[in-house]
Amino acid sequence: MxxxxxxxxxxxxxxxxxxxxxxxxxxxxxxxxxxxxxxxxxxxxxxxxxxxxxxxxxxxxxxxxxxxxxxxxxxxxxxIALNNELVAIVQSTQSSEIDEQMNQFYSAVDQLSSVEKALVFLYLDNNSYDEIARIVGISNSNVGVKLNRIKAKLKRIVTTINE
Structure with missing residues (x-):
């Protein structure tokens, strides 16, 4: 065992x-x-x-x-919520564009709820809607709806960070 x-x-x-x-x-x-x-x-x-x-x-x-x-x-x-100036300072110290994009991504994901983070993580890890539904305990259709809402939310967050 x-x-x-x-x-x-x-x-x-x-x-x-x-x-x-x-x-x-x-x-x-x-x-x-x-x-x-x-x-x-x-x-x-x-x-x-x-x-x-x-x-x-x-x-x-x-x-x-x-x-x-x-x-x-x-x-x-x-x-403690980071304001845009602090986020900009952190991002400006990064040496490569990939690091900046990853930090921006994690900063945006940090603003999601725990369940939303889990859904994003499972989706980005190439799990099917069936697998995500089983892991999280919701229906397949609910997975799709939630992921679409999360994508829109992330887009708004990234836009706000970039302003």
Whole structure:
């Protein structure tokens, strides 16, 4: 059982790192989140029935853990919104255009709700609407509607950042 668990986690470590990058602000936060996700995966492994793909199960546990942790932390500390000047300063210090675009993307995604972040992440990771629906626990058609709304919202956020 332990070897099966380790094999699944190692095979899908990229998923864990993506979730941690998406929900962890600082490197230490990402490390803590990674450990918490692995702990929750270990706790839930005995109930994993292998009806779904391992990646689907892993996504579900990782995203639920990350969202729960973010909600707990948001109750303790109120977030400080960055104004456009601070965003511009951060972006101007980047050396390459790709870094700038990635920072802009993460800055825009940071302004989404936890569920919206999860949907974007799953979509960008090339999951089908069926897989996203199973992971998040909503219908296929609802996935499509939510993704379209999120895309429009991201477009507005990026436009605001660029002004």
């Amino acid at each position: 332990e070897m099966d668990f380790i094999q699944i986690v190692n095979a899908h470590a990229g998923i864990l790192h993506k979730v941690c990058r998406l929900y962890g602000k600082e490197e230490e936060d990402r490390k803590d989140l990674y450990q918490e996700i692995v702990l929750q995966l270990w706790r839930s492994f005995p109930t994993y029935r292998q009806e779904a793909k391992p990646s689907t199960w892993l996504y579900r546990v990782a995203l639920n853990t990350a969202i729960s942790l973010v909600r707990r932390q948001s109750r303790r500390v109120s977030p």
